[in-house]
Amino acid sequence: MALSGMLVVALIAGGAGGVAGSLFSPASGQEAAPEDEGPVMNEPPPEAPQRDPDTIAGVAQRVSPSVVYIGSANPSVPGGGSGFVIEGDYVVTNDHVSSVLEEDGIQIEYSDGSLSDATIVGADPSSDLAVLSLADPIDVEPLEFGDSEEVIVGDEVIAIGAPLGLAGTVTQGIISATDRPVSPEGENASRFYALQTDAAINPGNSGGPLVDLEGRVIGVNSMIVTMGGSMGEGSGNIGLGFAIPSSEAQSVVERLIGNESTAYADIGVELDLQSPTAGAVIADGSGAVEDGGPADEAGLEPGDVITSFDGRRVNSGQELLAMLRDRSPGDEIDVVYERDGGQETATIVLGSSND
Missing domain, CATH: 2.40.10.10 (Trypsin-like serine proteases)
Known part of the structure; x- marks a missing residue:
């Protein structure tokens, strides 16, 4: 769990956007753009009262x-x-x-x-x-990924999953923020820019879809923020949930299905993720900067504090790790860092997590 004041970022396993195509008025002499019919979805149960497909109830059905x-x-x-x-x-x-x-x-x-x-x-x-x-799939319509890059704050979304084991639970909310850097603690913890939503998600919602009003998956629900320091009493939803954007999820899923290796950008340093200092603090000690690695080649040293990455302010080590997920090995990035009270700049050629 990553502490920020009294906020806890927690994984939400139990027990522990696509924008619809727009219709444009054709200019004189031009044909209208074809209407986006939306993804193919399941038919509602015949015994259920019918709802319009573009309503919350219709999408949920x-x-x-x-x-x-x-x-x-x-x-x-x-x-x-x-x-x-x-x-x-x-x-x-x-x-x-x-x-x-x-x-x-x-x-x-x-x-x-x-x-x-x-x-x-x-x-x-x-x-x-x-x-x-x-082993024994049944015939249901596969869900389609939407484009999370087109999602904006205020878009309505629906979360579907099994909070606390209550399968088939549907909650509704909006996109509260985009590009929110999140990270729980842990050696292999995921760090990424998430979609933030106020749709109620709780332990058990992990892995479920966050869908837009077209029924496209724009995020994979993964984390919540709770008040307090544990996942015990008072650890339920407070309107701060986070989903892995579909732009990342789809590419990772395709690589996993294709049995392809996954490589992420890396700068070759160990970060002190517990430091209260603003910025990404390179840990002290031998080995904190990989010999011959990207940061070493750029002149960075243990104890340096990276404050800017490609022109973007860096507030913490977790945020820097999230920024790296948006980059590819081989990218050249300008960084600003502090050392002994002074400010330095350097250009880093990003390495690969597989190196």
Whole structure:
């Protein structure tokens, strides 16, 4: 858990945007642009009262059959989370959901009660994403990824999942912020720029979809902020939830399905993530700066404080790690850092996390 005052960023495993195509008035002599019909979704249950497909209830009716509860194949093992079906009958979820269930076997449950065993196709702890393959999939429409780069503050969103094991729970809210750097503690903890939402998500929502009003997945719910210092009493939703943007999730999922290696940009330093100093503090001591690594080649040393990265202010080590996720190995980045009360600048050629 990462502390910020009295706020705790916590993973939300249980027990522990796409913008619709617009219609433009054609200019004189031009044909109208084709209307975006939206993604293919499930038909609502025939016994259910019908709702317009562009309402919250209509979207929930059509998306929910493709959202699954993920638990242990051993009923005595607690915990679990959520996931959603994509093309090829794969299920996307959080790594922190699937990794703790893998040893005893994973079982998923559809909204109609159908069960299937599942195995992990691939997982990326640094992105907190995993892809599952189902032994006995049923016929539901795969959910489509939207474009989170087009999401703006105020857009309405819907979260669907199994908070506290209550499968099929639907909550509604808005996008409260974009590009919010988040990171829990931990050696392999995911650090990324998240979509922030006030849609109620709680332990058990992890891995479930955050969808727009077209039913497209614009984020994968992953974390919440709670008041207090533990995940015990008072650890529920306070309107601060975070989702992995679809722009990142889709690319990671495609690599996992294709069994491709994942490499992220790296500067070759150990950061002091507990330092109260504003900026990204390079840890003291031998080995804090990798010999011959990007930072070493640029002249950075243990104890330096990086305050600017490619023209963007750096407030913490976690924020710098999130910024690196937006970059690729080989990129040249200008940084500003402080040393012994003075300010220095340098150009770093980013390395690879696989080096």
